Amino acid sequence: MSLIDIIVYIFFTLGIFFNLLAGFGLLRFPDVYTRLHAGTKCTTFGSIFICGSVILIGLRMWLTGNPDDGSILTIHTVIALIAILLTNPTGAHAIARAAHRSGVKPVGAVIDELAGNPVKKASSKKKEVEKE
Amino acid sequence: MNEITTFLVVLGFLLLAVVIALIRVIKGPTAPDRVVGLDTINTIVIVSMVIFGAAFRDVIYIDVAIVYALLSYISTLFIAKYLEGGEF
Numbered sequence: 242m243s244l245i246d247i248i249v250y251i252f253f254t255l256g257i258f259f260n261l262l263a264g265f266g267l268l269r270f271p272d273v274y275t276r277l278h279a280g281t282k283c284t285t286f287g288s289i290f291i292c293g294s295v296i297l298i299g300l301r302m303w304l305t306g307n308p309d310d311g312s313i314l315t316i317h318t319v320i321a322l323i324a325i326l327l328t329n330p331t332g333a334h335a336i337a338r339a340a341h342r343s344g345v346k347p348v349g350a351v352i353d354e355l356a357g358n359p360v361k362k363a364s365s366k367k368k369e370v371e372k373e
Numbered sequence: 374m375n376e377i378t379t380f381l382v383v384l385g386f387l388l389l390a391v392v393i394a395l396i397r398v399i400k401g402p403t404a405p406d407r408v409v410g411l412d413t414i415n416t417i418v419i420v421s422m423v424i425f426g427a428a429f430r431d432v433i434y435i436d437v438a439i440v441y442a443l444l445s446y447i448s449t450l451f452i453a454k455y456l457e458g459g460e461f
Contacts, residue, residue: 253383267409276406284420310430317432321439336412
């Protein structure tokens with residue numbers, strides 16, 4: 242068992258731990274926003290570790306044995322990881338904004354500072370015209 | 374331990390995470406809760422496809438994972454836009 246094997250196993254364990262943590266957070270938290278916090282951040286972090294271990298496996302194949310399969314595996318996994326890293330926080334932000342605008346309140350919230358002056362498209366356009 | 378067995382054990386744990394998130398999708402009191410659960414399941418399925426590609430040394434699984442990531446992102450954005458109300 243070489244050093245790369247040990248690093249791969251550690252990365253797999255960390256990835257499984259954070260993905261399971263995301264599931265339990267989804268199940269246990271009381272609120273849409275806290276569930277979003279658990280379900281998005283933990284899956285992104287766990288995905289980094291699991292894709293990192295697959296990248297290490299591909300690099301080992303690249304250096305020893307067959308370089309063609311290893312390079313293809315590594316580069317495609319890097320592209321998949323970049324897709325996850327770009328799309329996951331953006332989708333979470335869109336869901337949070339939609340939940341707030343559709344009227345879901347956080348549990349235990351006393352004031353809602355975002356609801357003071359709701360943004361309307363027509364009025365903002367009018368203000369821009371007046372400024373110009 | 375065989376190498377494919379390791380990958381299958383990892384996939385079993387990820388399946389457990391998917392089942393736990395699916396409970397939230399079924400139970401969820403409001404619609405944004407269900408969307409959050411679906412988003413989590415999408416990410417875990419993408420990671421599972423990457424592990425399948427590494428286990429069977431077949432790159433087509435990882436290509437499917439890339440396309441699945443982009444399509445699930447677009448579907449999440451559209452559901453959020455629908456929940457928000459207003460004009461498209």
